[in-house]
Amino acid sequence: MRNYNRRKRVLVSGGAGFLGSHLVERLLDRGDEVLCVDNLFTGSKRNIERFLAHPRFEFVRHDVTFPLYVEVDQIYNLACPASPVHYQHDPVQTTKTSVHGAINMLGLAKRLNARIFQASTSEVYGDPAIHPQSESYWGNVNPIGIRSCYDEGKRCAETLFFDYHRQHKLDIRVARIFNTYGPRMHPNDGRVVSNFIMQALRGEDITIYGDGSQTRSFCYVDDLIDGFIRFMDLSAGADGSPGFPGPINLGNPVEFTIRQLAEMVIRLTASPSKMIFKPLPADDPMQRKPDITLAKKYLNDWAPSVSLEEGLNKTIRYFEEFA
Template identity: 80%
Template sequence: MRNYSPRKRILVTGGAGFLGSHLIDRLLARGDEVVCADNLFTGAKRNIEHLHSHPRFEFIRHDVTFPLYIEVDQIYNLACPASPIHYQHDPVQTTKTSVHGAINLLGLAKRLKATIFQASTSEVYGDPAVHPQTEAYWGNVNPIGLRSCYDEGKRCAETLFFDYHRQHGLDIRVARIFNTYGPRMHPNDGRVVSNFIVQALKGDDITLYGDGQQTRSFCYVDDMIEGFLRFMDLPKGANGAPGFPGPINLGNPGEFTICQLAEKVIELTASKSKIVYHPLPTDDPMQRQPNIDLARKYLGGWEPEVQLVEGLLHTIKYFEKLFTRES
């Protein structure tokens, strides 16, 4: 591991994506060097175009299913399509990205003795029988369904991370990310917040699946990235022993029905869109709410601060500018 400079050199895989690009902004703002690796399957060059002339930023077009040879101090593994539309497009590749990607990056971290962060997901809980979800809950996941390439891929990646932690003493951080939204979301990713905002701004019908009473908890991107940084920067134990590995839930415990979200988006955009209902997709969970007691305990009292209306207004403004730019 490079230790001759107080400045960290950090690898962010999936760095041209929604979360990755926000994370890179924060890392650069605090003085780190950042290498962004992304194959641009779901990531977008526009998310990082403002960084191309930055002296401490480097972009590498790379697929994590292949090894990456680089020298860094920390690794954030955010590489994987995260919306059903994208991860079901090529489910075999999705599983390979989670599993082969984890193996390749864990091997890199082992060689470098680098701390490595895994962006896991609340989808490891499946359609939960426990509410809200705690990290001790093992989940209720269909291993052979349409969503399994993502759900089980992320579960297997967690297994690999903890086996490297136990077998090789690797310093890992595993975060289970709940629904996150904000500027730079992909306009066609099929996620509920971006779907509703895009439909409302275009005046299209807003599509709800099922009866709209299923619940989600929405965390604004700035709050999520703050959680990433606090988790990754936890000190190691005595004599350089690995620090707290997680898993740890990161999300906003505020819970809303999908119907409530749709109504709020219509109100904030002053849209004339109407709500229409479609059948519920297979294995779509009915409830999703994080218990964040562990995050509060270990991350210095970390707590999401941006309320839903404020975050939606920021996100709506982003999409308005995006559509103006593309028109």
């Protein structure tokens, strides 16, 4: 009955968040029915208010650490605080969201025989000892540090996904997301792009932790969501077996230092802000750059197309109303 009209019904947990709301929009634009599930801890109704009157959109306020009983064809599991400020606010709940949330979403997918996508993270690599990071690298993660609730929660969620895949033949897709930015980011989420833009727009000092030589790779949200959908829609095997489950790195392989990012934000905002330097937080990785060879191989030569300068300009315009 779920497919009686041939239109996919897709569940997006964390659908009122930054990435979730962009995914919801793309799915609605292509004709899917979308069930958005969010407890609004870090998500916002502002992000989805434009969809509330849409005939193919439904919002349910729900915490994924509790079971959910619905009928859908596909599940995107994006529910989890993703910035250090938010995930360190309640670290126990962060781990529960990653682990119990994965168990509940996987149980739902198993009952429905539905394909399920896990939004994992480059944080599973920790402070990497190899550069760039490929999916075969097991990581260098502190299991008892202040970031561990997120890092290890996501690592455990990946374990659960692959065990359900092996034990129950569940059709899974696991993507490891590298730093992503764009409109609808929370202005106070503590992530480097939003921090720098808000400080620059307000004429405040730009706070750099460490000496600014640490690197990140910044992917604009539209490119990332394109990768999500290509991966979820990857065809099953000719023998009827599930398609490639991943993990697959999704991110921009062009690397910038944090200082370069700050200088670009100051220039694009024409801000009088100056850079100040503070001690580096514990377990903050020094390098982060994805190897996207597998994404290119499996996702029809997927690669980011939006430059950092172009993406920052779009993001700055969004943040101007919050400054």
